[in-house]
Amino acid sequence: xxxxxxxxxxxxxxxxxxxxxxxxxxxxxxxxxxxxxxxxxxxxxxxxxxxxxxxxxxxxxxxxxxxxxxxxxxxxxxxxxxxxxxxxxxxxxxxxxxxxxxxxxxxxxxxxxxxxxxxxxxxxxxxxxxxxxxxxxxxxxxxxxxxxxxxxxxxxxxxxxxxxxxxxxxxxxxxxxxxxxxxxxxxxxxxxxxxxxxxxxxxxxxxxxxxxxxxxxxxxxxxxxxxxxxxxxxxxxxxxxxxxxxxxxxxxxxxxxxxxxxxxxxxxxxxxxxxxxxxxxxx
Amino acid sequence: xxxxxxxxxxxxxxxxxxxxxxxxxxxxxxxxxxxxxxxxxxxxxxxxxxxxxxxxxxxxxxxxxxxxxxxxxxxxxx
Numbered sequence: 001x002x003x004x005x006x007x008x009x010x011x012x013x014x015x016x017x018x019x020x021x022x023x024x025x026x027x028x029x030x031x032x033x034x035x036x037x038x039x040x041x042x043x044x045x046x047x048x049x050x051x052x053x054x055x056x057x058x059x060x061x062x063x064x065x066x067x068x069x070x071x072x073x074x075x076x077x078x079x080x081x082x083x084x085x086x087x088x089x090x091x092x093x094x095x096x097x098x099x100x101x102x103x104x105x106x107x108x109x110x111x112x113x114x115x116x117x118x119x120x121x122x123x124x125x126x127x128x129x130x131x132x133x134x135x136x137x138x139x140x141x142x143x144x145x146x147x148x149x150x151x152x153x154x155x156x157x158x159x160x161x162x163x164x165x166x167x168x169x170x171x172x173x174x175x176x177x178x179x180x181x182x183x184x185x186x187x188x189x190x191x192x193x194x195x196x197x198x199x200x201x202x203x204x205x206x207x208x209x210x211x212x213x214x215x216x217x218x219x220x221x222x223x224x225x226x227x228x229x230x231x232x233x234x235x236x237x238x239x240x241x242x243x244x245x246x247x248x249x250x251x252x253x254x255x256x257x258x259x260x261x262x263x264x265x266x267x268x269x270x271x272x273x274x275x276x277x278x279x280x281x282x283x
Numbered sequence: 284x285x286x287x288x289x290x291x292x293x294x295x296x297x298x299x300x301x302x303x304x305x306x307x308x309x310x311x312x313x314x315x316x317x318x319x320x321x322x323x324x325x326x327x328x329x330x331x332x333x334x335x336x337x338x339x340x341x342x343x344x345x346x347x348x349x350x351x352x353x354x355x356x357x358x359x360x361x
Contacts, residue, residue: 019285020285021285022285022287022289023285023288023289024288024289024290024291025288025289025290025291025294025298026290026291026293026294027293027294027296027297027298028293054294054297054298055297062301065301066301069301069302070302070343073338073339073340073343074340075340076286076340077286077287077288077340078286078287078288078337078338078339078340078356078359078360079287079288079289079290079298079337079338079339080287080288080289080290080336080337080346080360081289081290081291081292081295081335081336081337081348082289082290082291082292083292083336083348084336084337084346084348084352084353084356085287085289085360087348087350087353088353088356088357088360091350091353091354091357092357117351117354117355118351120354120357121350121351121353121354124350124354125350140350143349143350143351144350144351146349147326147349147351148351
């Protein structure tokens with residue numbers, strides 16, 4: 001007996017070829033099985049959803065299910081927890097949004113599948129952040145960092161600060177004109193450096209002190225970049241960035257030109273060092 | 284019929300049992316006959332019951348509930 005046949009045997013009015021039919025499994029011993037039941041095993045509800053309650057499934061049917069379910073999976077069926085299915089639907093709906101679509105369409109032909117997946121996760125996280133869902137944003141960021149380490153953290157930060165839209169897209173457009181035959185390779189070189197090392201960006205988090213910010217900026221100067229962007233969210237981080245730049249202005253041996261853009265407790269400060277770059281990123 | 288069969292939290296352990304798995308004292312999914320043998324997720328990491336989100340094709344691939352697994356899985360689902 002195949003799995004579909006078995007479902008027909010245990011589920012009332014089961015229509016295997018109706019695409020809307022959804023099978024759901026529960027294990028709820030408190031379910032009232034006297035309503036809408038069939039052989040006391042299946043509770044059918046919400047029309048298209050048919051539920052198998054393992055708690056009340058007979059031993060014989062459970063044994064049959066045990067032997068049939070693995071082969072159903074082999075035939076391409078997927079068993080998925082409700083919350084995960086919901087997350088997949090949210091992700092897919094989000095990816096229909098124009099702002100996300102534009103970024104993914106731009107990145108897809110240019111970067112590896114693994115990196116694209118990190119960006120997909122990061123864009124989903126950014127969407128939660130923009131909807132002010134702090135708990136979910138933090139959980140998603142943690143999961144991305146847990147799997148992809150520093151690169152995952154860098155991409156989530158770059159994504160939230162819209163580096164694809166504000167930096168990578170214009171860069172690629174410029175390269176397509178200036179290096180028409182080699183734009184893809186040069187772009188990828190810049191991209192890899194950006195996501196691996198953040199050569200011209202400092203993302204300030206609550207754990208960083210003013211000194212940490214200064215050390216990080218001094219470290220970035222080693223890449224020879226002329227401008228460093230410092231990003232921070234929240235009043236405390238913004239204050240630390242302001243103090244760090246003030247200290248740099250007083251103590252640095254080179255002259256600093258600064259720009260400060262603040263909106264909704266988010267700041268992007270850029271500082272330009274007036275000593276020429278010692279190292280060219282394109283080399 | 285939709286090719287995805289969903290389940291709720293209450294059915295996690297019972298579903299694993301249908302596949303000959305159980306949960307050890309530390310919360311990891313293990314083989315019923317050999318509790319020292321931890322079940323690995325697609326990323327090669329031992330899988331905790333709290334992270335167990337499903338099973339898919341490929342000599343039974345156990346799916347994690349984190350966003351990275353969701354992104355990989357999203358294209359497989361209509």
